[in-house]
Amino acid sequence: MKKQITIALAGNANVGKSVIFNQLTGGNQIIGNWPGKTVEVAYGSIETKDVTAKVVDLPGIYSLSTYSEEELVTRQFIMEEKPDVVIVVVDAAHFYRNLFFLLQILEIQTKVVVALNQYDILEKDGYEIDTEKLEQILHAKVIKTIATKNVNLKGLFEVALKVAQNEINGSYLKYGKEVEERIEKLTAHIQGDFGVSKRFFAIKLLERDSEVEKLMNDENIIKLRDELAKELEDLHGENTQTIIIQERYALAERIIEKVLIKKKKALLDLSTKIDNVLLNPFFGFVFLFLILLFMFFVVFKLGSFLSDYLDSFFETFKTSFMSLNMPQYVKTFLWDGIVEGVIAAFGIVLPYIAPFYFLLAFLEDSGYLARIAFLTDVFMHRLGIHGKAFIPLIESFGCSVPAIMGTRVLERKRDRIITSILATLIPCSARSVIVFGLVAAFLGPLYAVGIYVLDFIFIFVVGLFLNRYIKGSATGLIMDMPRYRKPVLKVILKQTWIRLKEFFTFATPIIVVTNAIMEGLILLNLLPYLEILVKPLAIFLGLPALATLTLIFGVLRKELTLIMLATFYHTSNFLLVLTPKQIFIYGFVTMIYIPCIATIAMLKREFGTTTALLITIFEFIVAVILGGILNVVLRFI
């Protein structure tokens, strides 16, 4: 039988982990959520003559603390799953910071192989690393790699396999005397097997890591920790967390002195030069505006082309389906109730969101997304969130479901909730379809722009309101500014897929099921009753009752309101059944009145039932009030 081996890839964000992962596994991968957590972990496998290697791509992190869920997941994975070897991917061009992380992984005393990635960039910067010396210091194998050019990755894999089958090396790097003595003292008192070194636990205890304290659950140890920590704090006049960070960086500095060799003077940093233009307070925003405009232009051109293409494909399919020998109502239910739901996902929404997420991943991988966060930070701060929140907001122009998932890049729950609420108000691709197909088509493009402007003003006001009334203060931006680089197609495709997968696996089933229920209501002829029910609402908004009824379908998916409008009135020339004012009100209300069912479900998954319900009710009430005001105001214009 073949030997089973688990290889984990760990490292900072933007070091090329995913490129290495893709090159090693050759696209043979599954991306799954970490059980019970909301962090993506990618799995793949490699088969050789006598080994089956499972490769795990852990999320990119800077530390093994508990600042973010990603950090916890990485830690738990190494502790609980006990990979046979961890490949720590290090960005050679940012060796100092990366060493800080590497030293923490070494503390666990798991088997480690170091991939010195992006080595070509380090050489371009005029440096070299003495890998032999580094191996001696770290007691670990070090391989120079250039992942994007597939240099040395095969060698890396072979070394990892070899190391996985070796005995573990017990030696470790030592900190300064004062800290080291106390770590050793604490280590000696720790009992039990935690799957990782006791030394790691001792260090984490000194850092007052609450997760490790929970695992330890031993009063005597905690007491001893308190004593030792106090001694250290008295000696250094600093908090132990700070002391240990300083120790790690001091150790990193000593290592750098020994292994980093300066060869020649570095060329001027091209990234900074580009940023002098792209982050310029004036040109930066002009460029940002142009790039977003370009994105939406491409998405709508490509989207409408793909959408039409898929539409006609399904249409021919429908003709043959309807000629089947079955009772009419069964056929109608199967088609309108089930197949239409699937078509909506594949034929209407997918053509718009897939190209959108592809372009977004392109911006992300090139490093420009971090610049967007930088540019928009001032503005976002008014709304109580920081620049990084702009990324999920941009995502929600595609679909709110993956956007809410995307708020996980934010560190705090407060930021995540505010951003998620704003994301549900951003016109997603389905809502844009309505604004284009109804308002722009029948009233002219200027009116469509008007709806967008009203919506953005509304979002801004809601943001100000949330910032004021949600407890807690705004967090500041702390973000790595990666250098610009040439995007790698495989990484872009993977990122696109992660976002799309959320739409398919999460949103599509919900859409299909609720669509079937709604179709059941129509077939059972319950609509006239519903029409009576929405009558007061219709009068308030100044819309016909039948048109108001279609709003219910928007809960399933927004663009369905338009389809139902055409179905109910048996025409797609909406000027015959609605006045221009009504079209405008209808467009505005559909834009904001409620998140669609898939978004509500996503809000529930991320923030709980109460929050999801509150957001839904709030948006419904506000939309109705604003729609009513619009109804009154438009009478005078």
Next chain:
Amino acid sequence: MKKTLSQIEAGRKAIIVDFAAHGRGSIPHYIIRLQEMGILKGEKVLMIRNAGIGPIEVAVKGTHLALGRGIASKIIVEEVKE
């Protein structure tokens, strides 16, 4: 002269002296994160970008970091004269 990091002009260097409102015991999480990212006492940083409003960009420990203005104004520094 002591300043906050947000007051340093682009192209200038500064040494980190302290963090505002930070004593012993429990310290704010964002300060730990700053330290993990290399913003430590005694560390020399080069200001890359400071437009007077919005975030700043500094080079520290061989990497570039963007910091919100609020955070940068809590980092006490001493400007390095060259």
